[in-house]
Amino acid sequence: MALDSVEKQLKELYNLLNQYNYEYHVLDNPSVPDAEYDRLMRELVKLEEEHPELISPDSPTQRVGGEALTAFEKVRHETQMLSLANAFSEDDLRDFDRRIRQAIGEQFSYVCELKIDGLAVSLRYVDGLFVQGATRGDGTIGEDITANLKTIRSVPIRLKEPLSLEVRGEAYMPKKSFLTLNKVREENGEVLFANPRNAAAGSLRQLDPRIAASRNLDIFLYGMGDYGTAGVASHSAGLDLLEKLGLKVNKERRKYDSIEEVIEYIKKWTGNRPNLDYEIDGIVIKVDSIDQQEQLGTTARTPRWAIAYKFPAEEVVT
Numbered sequence: 001m002a003l004d005s006v007e008k009q010l011k012e013l014y015n016l017l018n019q020y021n022y023e024y025h026v027l028d029n030p031s032v033p034d035a036e037y038d039r040l041m042r043e044l045v046k047l048e049e050e051h052p053e054l055i056s057p058d059s060p061t062q063r064v065g066g067e068a069l070t071a072f073e074k075v076r077h078e079t080q081m082l083s084l085a086n087a088f089s090e091d092d093l094r095d096f097d098r099r100i101r102q103a104i105g106e107q108f109s110y111v112c113e114l115k116i117d118g119l120a121v122s123l124r125y126v127d128g129l130f131v132q133g134a135t136r137g138d139g140t141i142g143e144d145i146t147a148n149l150k151t152i153r154s155v156p157i158r159l160k161e162p163l164s165l166e167v168r169g170e171a172y173m174p175k176k177s178f179l180t181l182n183k184v185r186e187e188n189g190e191v192l193f194a195n196p197r198n199a200a201a202g203s204l205r206q207l208d209p210r211i212a213a214s215r216n217l218d219i220f221l222y223g224m225g226d227y228g229t230a231g232v233a234s235h236s237a238g239l240d241l242l243e244k245l246g247l248k249v250n251k252e253r254r255k256y257d258s259i260e261e262v263i264e265y266i267k268k269w270t271g272n273r274p275n276l277d278y279e280i281d282g283i284v285i286k287v288d289s290i291d292q293q294e295q296l297g298t299t300a301r302t303p304r305w306a307i308a309y310k311f312p313a314e315e316v317v318t
């Protein structure tokens with residue numbers, strides 16, 4: 001077979017398999033049965049074994065790296081990954097709202113999002129290709145965990161548009177994966193993970209990407225390093241752009257014009273957590289307009305335009 005037709009066939013397999021992977025892991029709506037995906041994957045592995053020199057970083061076979069690392073490199077975040085101030089009551093939320101209104105007047109909207117209980121990470125894409133992923137670390141310096149993040153099936157190897165941007169999100173372990181993992185660890189007499197958050201963090205800190213690949217991790221993206229470069233005027237438009245690019249964004253986000261509606265949203269989710277496939281520890285509330293976020297600014301550690309309402313700690317039944 002002539003080389004150019006092998007390259008053409010490889011590219012077709014890359015596009016097909018990456019699209020099927022996107023439908024399954026990001027949209028949760030596969031268009032082909034698993035058997036068809038597996039058949040194409042076997043065809044790709046065979047073709048790459050015959051032509052190893054043609055293997056591209058776009059190939060889904062490159063998601064799980066070969067060798068374990070000896071250590072994680074340090075990564076400096078171009079824009080600091082801030083923390084969030086906390087709110088623990090409706091009064092705290094009304095105080096937050098009052099401070100915003102005193103600073104920028106009455107015309108603004110909030111975006112509410114589920115606060116995923118996982119590990120904050122940053123993903124950097126250059127011309128659409130996933131090139132580097134890092135932990136939050138201390139907000140300025142994180143650890144390079146690119147190889148481990150690449151094993152998360154819902155992380156696209158290539159965006160649907162050739163954009164260069166840095167996105168932020170939370171890597172997490174679904175509840176079912178956590179229970180299965182601990183069941184196996186118990187059978188093997190290993191120490192159990194206390195909760196899905198620790199299991200996700202422990203999995204992403206594994207130096208061998210094959211271990212991370214076995215842990216069924218997932219991710220929700222919820223922000224960007226610099227909204228300016230993406231040319232969006234609001235946080236909600238930024239999330240819609242991330243979704244359009246093929247990134248997994250949580251669908252429970254809502255936009256409201258008053259703190260009272262935010263409080264109703266919080267009440268709904270306080271009781272609804274058991275119905276989610278993943279753990280959340282609160283609700284994140286952000287002023288939607290990027291201009292208004294910039295007017296409000298940040299403290300040394302946290303934005304003034306956002307707050308995390310934390311659910312009361314659950315009663316541990318002993």
Ligand SMILES: NC(=O)c1cc2c(N)ncc(C(N)=O)c2s1
Pocket residue numbers: 082083084113114115116117118120170222223284
């Ligand atoms: N530390 C932070 O800034 C955030 C942390 C989280 C989190 N754990 N889950 C969701 C969001 C979100 N949707 O914005 C944020 S933002």
